[in-house]
Amino acid sequence: MLTLSTLMCKYSVMPANKKVRKQYHHGNLPAALIEDGLKLIERKGVRALTLREIGSRVGVSRMAAYRHFSDKDHLLAAIREAGFAQFGDALEAARSKAGKEFAPRLKAMALAYVRFATEHPAYFEVMFGWRDADEPSTAPSPAGARAFGILEETIREGQQKGDVRSGDSVVLARLVWAHVHGVSMLRLAPDLSPNGEGRRFVELGSEILQKGLAPKR
Numbered sequence: 001m002l003t004l005s006t007l008m009c010k011y012s013v014m015p016a017n018k019k020v021r022k023q024y025h026h027g028n029l030p031a032a033l034i035e036d037g038l039k040l041i042e043r044k045g046v047r048a049l050t051l052r053e054i055g056s057r058v059g060v061s062r063m064a065a066y067r068h069f070s071d072k073d074h075l076l077a078a079i080r081e082a083g084f085a086q087f088g089d090a091l092e093a094a095r096s097k098a099g100k101e102f103a104p105r106l107k108a109m110a111l112a113y114v115r116f117a118t119e120h121p122a123y124f125e126v127m128f129g130w131r132d133a134d135e136p137s138t139a140p141s142p143a144g145a146r147a148f149g150i151l152e153e154t155i156r157e158g159q160q161k162g163d164v165r166s167g168d169s170v171v172l173a174r175l176v177w178a179h180v181h182g183v184s185m186l187r188l189a190p191d192l193s194p195n196g197e198g199r200r201f202v203e204l205g206s207e208i209l210q211k212g213l214a215p216k217r
Contacts, residue, residue: 083123
């Protein structure tokens with residue numbers, strides 16, 4: 001299973017809100033390039049990202065950057081995988097803390113989804129707003145497939161317990177994903193504090209989804 005720790009090992013990537021030590025001679029350059037790439041995307045968007053500029057910001061030659069990432073798409077793919085891995089971890093942690101019942105799990109995962117989008121806008125832009133020019137639009141990244149699989153598994157387990165209507169669990173999971181993703185993209189829930197309007201909005205939406213997913217009586 002692809003996890004955040006796997007990608008951390010491959011690229012020495014720290015979460016986006018952590019500082020990366022630029023100890024290039026210890027093999028930390030890929031992490032520094034990803035970290036500075038995220039900062040640039042957060043300020044100027046994906047289109048502003050170039051290996052030349054990122055190398056300059058980090059303080060290395062363009063050729064040094066190319067030794068780790070063959071082009072911009074390669075760097076963006078690494079950012080996307082790291083983002084989806086961290087995102088999947090957030091969904092899994094929220095589900096685990098919510099217990100075994102379907103409704104609390106759905107609510108907790110919806111809040112985790114919107115919170116990730118709010119706290120990591122650069123990751124979110126690359127994860128959902130970019131793909132390799134040669135990649136089919138329907139092809140998920142490995143880490144992205146894992147994140148979606150966490151939701152689909154939750155739907156399936158809800159079906160087995162009689163909390164979710166019968167049907168294709170993948171289709172039902174996509175419907176849930178589309179709703180929560182729309183809330184995140186439209187920035188409809190900026191305040192996720194315990195008593196914030198955004199939190200209540202997401203919780204209400206998850207309650208409506210849960211009722212819609214319930215078996216017909």
